[in-house]
Amino acid sequence: MAELLTIGDLARRTGLSISAIRFYEARGLVQSLRSSGNQRRFLRGDIRRLSFILIAQRVGLSLAEIETELVALPQSRNPTRADWQRISTRIHGRLEERIALLQRTRDRLGGCIGCGCLSLDTCALYNPADRAAHGGAGPRYLLGDEPGGY
Incomplete structure (x- = not known):
């Protein structure tokens, strides 16, 4: 089985608080496994998922838009380069619209x-x-x- 991370390890790697990770887990954006002691364990790929959430929010995607994209990723394995490329292609137009809005705002x-x-x-x-x-x-x-x- 792939190396699993504790919620504390995941928080340190992503810069998110533990409560934020729990929030995203409750929304279904990441999914934990449970240890024999019922402690949360996460796949290493969840670092990418959470990093995507952080970046997507910074560029203006709503949580609903982020959820729509992440639901397409497999939960049972780490996302591949092809998985991320599909998301990138889908959000490209939305990012271009936001860039145009920012430029118009700056200019006008x-x-x-x-x-x-x-x-x-x-x-x-x-x-x-x-x-x-x-x-x-x-x-x-x-x-x-x-x-x-x-």
Whole structure:
């Protein structure tokens, strides 16, 4: 049988707290085995699973999105390079969308964001009569609508 890790070892290797690992276990994102003394033991591959969770959260994936991806991985063996490649391919588009949103935010935050506030002097130029409102609620231009597109 593959080398198993205690929950403390897993916490040290991932930088997560034991309570966070228990939380992810309760959500089904990692699965422990039980020793004869009923102590949790984890596969070494769970280091990768938990590391993926940390990175995915940092790049903006929701816990639901992370769960959707991890449910596709086998629980009974360590994930392979091909397993991770399939996840990478599936989330690539979502990451590209987030990158585009961050770039738009960086580039437009000092100007009109299409929120309909009409409080800045430039809003009268970028968003006259609150045209952005036709696209829906929220900061329309940061969400991807183009100024003057209404």
